[in-house]
Amino acid sequence: MTESNPNLKPSHNVLLIEDDPAYVRLATILLAESELLNCRITHRPTLTAGIQELRQNPNFEAVLLDLTLPDSQGYETLERLLSHFPHLNIIVLTGLDDKDWGLQAVKSGAQDFLVKGAFDGDQLAKSLRYSIERSNILKRLEETQRIAHIGNWECSPAQHYFQASEETYRIFGLSPQHPFSCEELMNPDCPFNIFLQLQDEVCQQKKVEKDIWVSRRDGEKRYVAIVCSGRKLDKGGFLFNGIIQDITERKQAQELKKDKELAEQAAKFREQFIASVSHEMRTPMNAILGMANLLRQTELDEEQKGYTDSIRQSSDILLGIINDILQMSTIQNGKLQFEQKDFQLSGLLQSLFGVLKYKAEEKKIDFQLVIRQDVPKFLKGDVLRLNQILFNLVGNAIKFTDHGFVRLGVEVLEKQVGRFHLGFVVEDSGIGIAKEYLESIFESFTQLWQKGRIYEGTGLGLPIAKFLVEAQGGQIGVRSEPGKGSTFFFDLWLDEGAPNVLIEPTTIERIPPEASFDLLLVEDHKMNQLVAKKTLEKKWKNINVFLAENGEEAIQLLKKQKVDIILMDIQMPVRDGLSATEYIRKYMPPGIASIPILAMTAHTDKTREHILKEYGLDDYVLKPFEPEQLFQKIQRYFKPA
Amino acid sequence: MPYQYIHLAYLDQMAGDDSETRGQLLHMLIEDLEHNLPEMKALLQKQEWQALQNLSHHLKSTLVFAGNAEMARANRSIEKHLTEEPEAFPDFIALQIDAMETLLPMVLTELKREFQKK
Numbered sequence: 001m002t003e004s005n006p007n008l009k010p011s012h013n014v015l016l017i018e019d020d021p022a023y024v025r026l027a028t029i030l031l032a033e034s035e036l037l038n039c040r041i042t043h044r045p046t047l048t049a050g051i052q053e054l055r056q057n058p059n060f061e062a063v064l065l066d067l068t069l070p071d072s073q074g075y076e077t078l079e080r081l082l083s084h085f086p087h088l089n090i091i092v093l094t095g096l097d098d099k100d101w102g103l104q105a106v107k108s109g110a111q112d113f114l115v116k117g118a119f120d121g122d123q124l125a126k127s128l129r130y131s132i133e134r135s136n137i138l139k140r141l142e143e144t145q146r147i148a149h150i151g152n153w154e155c156s157p158a159q160h161y162f163q164a165s166e167e168t169y170r171i172f173g174l175s176p177q178h179p180f181s182c183e184e185l186m187n188p189d190c191p192f193n194i195f196l197q198l199q200d201e202v203c204q205q206k207k208v209e210k211d212i213w214v215s216r217r218d219g220e221k222r223y224v225a226i227v228c229s230g231r232k233l234d235k236g237g238f239l240f241n242g243i244i245q246d247i248t249e250r251k252q253a254q255e256l257k258k259d260k261e262l263a264e265q266a267a268k269f270r271e272q273f274i275a276s277v278s279h280e281m282r283t284p285m286n287a288i289l290g291m292a293n294l295l296r297q298t299e300l301d302e303e304q305k306g307y308t309d310s311i312r313q314s315s316d317i318l319l320g321i322i323n324d325i326l327q328m329s330t331i332q333n334g335k336l337q338f339e340q341k342d343f344q345l346s347g348l349l350q351s352l353f354g355v356l357k358y359k360a361e362e363k364k365i366d367f368q369l370v371i372r373q374d375v376p377k378f379l380k381g382d383v384l385r386l387n388q389i390l391f392n393l394v395g396n397a398i399k400f401t402d403h404g405f406v407r408l409g410v411e412v413l414e415k416q417v418g419r420f421h422l423g424f425v426v427e428d429s430g431i432g433i434a435k436e437y438l439e440s441i442f443e444s445f446t447q448l449w450q451k452g453r454i455y456e457g458t459g460l461g462l463p464i465a466k467f468l469v470e471a472q473g474g475q476i477g478v479r480s481e482p483g484k485g486s487t488f489f490f491d492l493w494l495d496e497g498a499p500n501v502l503i504e505p506t507t508i509e510r511i512p513p514e515a516s517f518d519l520l521l522v523e524d525h526k527m528n529q530l531v532a533k534k535t536l537e538k539k540w541k542n543i544n545v546f547l548a549e550n551g552e553e554a555i556q557l558l559k560k561q562k563v564d565i566i567l568m569d570i571q572m573p574v575r576d577g578l579s580a581t582e583y584i585r586k587y588m589p590p591g592i593a594s595i596p597i598l599a600m601t602a603h604t605d606k607t608r609e610h611i612l613k614e615y616g617l618d619d620y621v622l623k624p625f626e627p628e629q630l631f632q633k634i635q636r637y638f639k640p641a
Numbered sequence: 642m643p644y645q646y647i648h649l650a651y652l653d654q655m656a657g658d659d660s661e662t663r664g665q666l667l668h669m670l671i672e673d674l675e676h677n678l679p680e681m682k683a684l685l686q687k688q689e690w691q692a693l694q695n696l697s698h699h700l701k702s703t704l705v706f707a708g709n710a711e712m713a714r715a716n717r718s719i720e721k722h723l724t725e726e727p728e729a730f731p732d733f734i735a736l737q738i739d740a741m742e743t744l745l746p747m748v749l750t751e752l753k754r755e756f757q758k759k
Contacts, residue, residue, distance in 0.1 A: 053658055272718075272721070284648075284650055292652065294657075524699070525699060525702045525703070526669055526673075527669050527670065527673070527702065527703060527706055528702050530662065530665065530666060530669070531655035531656075531662075533667070534655070534656075534657070534659065536664055537653065538657065571695070571698050573695065602701060623702065623705075624651055624702070624705045
């Protein structure tokens, strides 16, 4: 090995394959004299020895190759070397008479050719240096293409020329070691035949851009983006060039995203559909209930009373089903929220007992409420949800019990500072549940079928109860024996609550029909104004209904007129209900600021309820309103003078 | 039985046995629909999304009295889209308004027939 010029950095490894010692000496001297390149020269006298050296030491940056060697002559020498090392940076050395070999060699992949005896040191160094730089640039380009999965190709059918980058071959699952010739591309089975097809289009459109699926040789499909353009050559024919990028992963990610969006859209549509259906059902349901109630107040004979009661009962059931479906939809959408409020447990249980005992009495069932003495009176939690769980379990127990008893019991399982672990048990002597149904009893739409009789309901009561228990950290279970009865049990941790909280009965008539009081109705919709006013005046003959078209008018009116209660629409022009309520609560004198305000809204979800409370609204009435619900809410919040 | 474009159960429930209130409600309903549906289209053309959302909210109450489920559904879709993603779906909103406009003449005919009954 010879160091050509150690003063120049960096040093490059060059292999010289040359059998003539005089030329070896000459090349070494010329390179040593040149200031353009510093290289270490290794010499091998035959092609075989050169190949062996390259195998042992792959770090040569350039090869100076004599085409006439003892073991190989002419152009074949280059071909043989390239077949072993296709990316080798080769500069061919030819004799004066072999210039044509040199030109052919460059076409076939050599970087340059030099005619022996016709170059000086600088020319040799320059040729080596440029070829090394070019080779490095090509390597970086190949690496960039590999990382970006982008390949490029060039093709001129008229010139029988085709060349593609390594990455192009890899995209098709092919080895770059076996490049295709232009003729091979003509074969329709050749994966690169697609390039020829594109060339036809390029002739018509100048540039073609396509995203298509292509088949690899192993059968795998890849999604590629191809851009191809072409230009006319002076010597006739076209030169086409193009790039190809494998975008399969991006495409798959897009498909996944699309699938996800479709799934989300479907869920949204389902939610919308359920909300729409429930709205559509509520209006006629309200009408049915309202009519049945009105009918019940007229003079009827016993038979007609029976029919009316049947309508009311069926309507109640249907309303229950609508509410179950709505709640299940809310649960499935993850929109359910739990409140932490002080409540009196015994009051809750007594109230529940009071509501359901009539149903038990109708069936002549012994309904018992057993509260252990150590159960705390005051607790903190979501009282409405607890009521709902118990209502579902006790309601079911009564429904599935034809004789015997239903017992609701509560006990303390464990006590910690400031909180209690409570166990609730609902026991009955009803029809019981067969073993094969027990496992699926908490799944949606499971209904009990017994003696040819299917019990009414959606089959959603227990799944809802299970969700409500588990979402609060508890567990729910069941034991049952067909013909003997069932025992449902669940546990919940509840915080100790503040004393003196009462569950107010909502049914007490706090405003007698002849009462005189003032109500402010803030509503911009004329028809809603009219029906609300008429409905209220029908219920309370001496009511004074003041009207305001928007929140601002309401505030101005309240400055002059004291009222007992306010019904507030939410979305109104000029000033909306939320802003008006906030103003009343914050900036008006205490006597006005404390007036009960009920929102009138069409929104039913819990998050909305939370917003209403934040702005200072006491409660809400759903629109289109059901008169009884409106009356009950007014009764509940009305403060007698 | 011919298809009924209006269902006055809610209106009738609210009016009770008061025919004067019923007539008043029907009159208001006809006027409201006659005036506000063309207004919807005008607001869409002017791309006044907030005003369109307000109008759609107003019509929500009105349409409960008319009882045409398809019009109510179309209007709810408009309000929902304008509340959640204003400006995102002008073509969808236009489609819903077209649906409402298509139904409007039949609804109005039936409402006017009801109004004349009194």
